[in-house]
Amino acid sequence: MTSISPATEGIAGTARIPQSKPHMQRALLLSLLANAPSTIVSPAWSSEARSLFESVQEFGLNISDHDTNMLSVSGVGKSLSAKSAKISAVGSAFNFRTMAAVACLSPGETVLEGNASMLSRPVREFLSFIPELGGTVDDISDPAHLRVRVRGGRRLGGTTTVDTRHSSQVLTSVLLVAPLADETVRIRCTHPGPVGEGYVDLTVAMMREQGALVERDGPAFLVRPSAYGSRVHHLGSDFTALSYLAGTVATAADGQLTIADYHPSLLSSESEFLEVLGRLGIRTTYDPVQRSLHIDRTAPAARHVEIDGRNIPTVVPTLAAVAPFIDARVTLRNAAHVNNHKCRRVEVMVQELRQMGCVIDPTYDRDGRIDGFTTQGRQSPGGGTTVDSHGDHRIFLSLATASLGCRRPTTIDGVEHLHASFPDYLDALAGIGATVTGAPARGDLITA
Ligand SMILES: O=C(O)C1=C[C@@H](OP(=O)(O)O)[C@@H](O)[C@H](O)C1
């Protein structure tokens, strides 16, 4: 068990964060689907990126050169075929959904498998794009695994309707493979403004950079047959990883931080998050020459800071962790979809923060679902307890952020899941002055 002590002396120093996981995953997929060589500069090797890397190799991605600074590969374009019949996405819904879409392009049969956490997420009932575009899909799950068998279509194309209320990832998955269909693909979204829209915009931007012909008209997309060309991918920084360190500027007794080698990404969710931090009184100042991001504390922008969680799903748990330490009321709404993740992230954060002694209440949407949280001003929670990260890296990271502001050390289980997005997190935390005990050796973290 890992224990994090109160940061009564404050935090200070310089830290580094990983490159963006969403960019890395898209870069791997686009590299497979490209007809030409691609290079990923400073690849971001989280366990989820590694697992996707293995999957795209199964479909034919070829490595030409690989060291810590550079990954050079060549893709197969439309000539996809799975070498092995089985692809494992472990606990990553992004990997499962995107690989299901990729399997649609492959003439053979592919079995995709995910762990038990994915059985309770909106994954299997949202694969109807496969038959709508001309492939077939059978659900062969058992109680411990989500498992589907996908067979690609002879002639892919047509119209598919995507439900965009629960996740943006299905839309991203269909979009990514659509240029390689034989005929034009039309995608109709059930609702205007998908949740996590910034991620869809990132998908479209990266597709266009590689030559895909994508048009958007409100909730409708039209993708014409086109080829993905060669690309050198420079990944931005991972703003969700940033959130856990930026949050410590509010939760620790005092302090300021510098993030070295910070590269703003193309994600609109990132700029939205930095704007929210500013309103909470966590100021970020970017120096484009030094490529550093300085973070310090100022006063919140209002007595009641209201946040819309729709486009910033990954940082909703971080904001819940930070809210009890802000000198203002904080209310975050429109985040019911964040309960569709590795665990029911909003509900779990409210529950575990209460266990640590925080006063935080859930908010409800019109259908009576928990859609956010509200706090009433700066608190001094007791801590001194053990909390559960529910097997979810983002919950561990968020609870660790809150732990620095408690009066007694907090023990958090699930450190082994940090590898999913931020393998060097504990070193970064120790480097800014936090006291962490019981941390495992790096090699003991889960690697896939
Ligand atoms: O496309 C992506 O890379 C992601 C999309 C979002 O998923 P949801 O729309 O399911 O929240 C986000 O939460 C996830 O961490 C990454």
Ligand SMILES: C=C(OP(=O)(O)O)C(=O)O
């Ligand atoms: C993107 C994430 O999860 P998933 O792919 O499982 O939705 C995440 O937890 O960072």
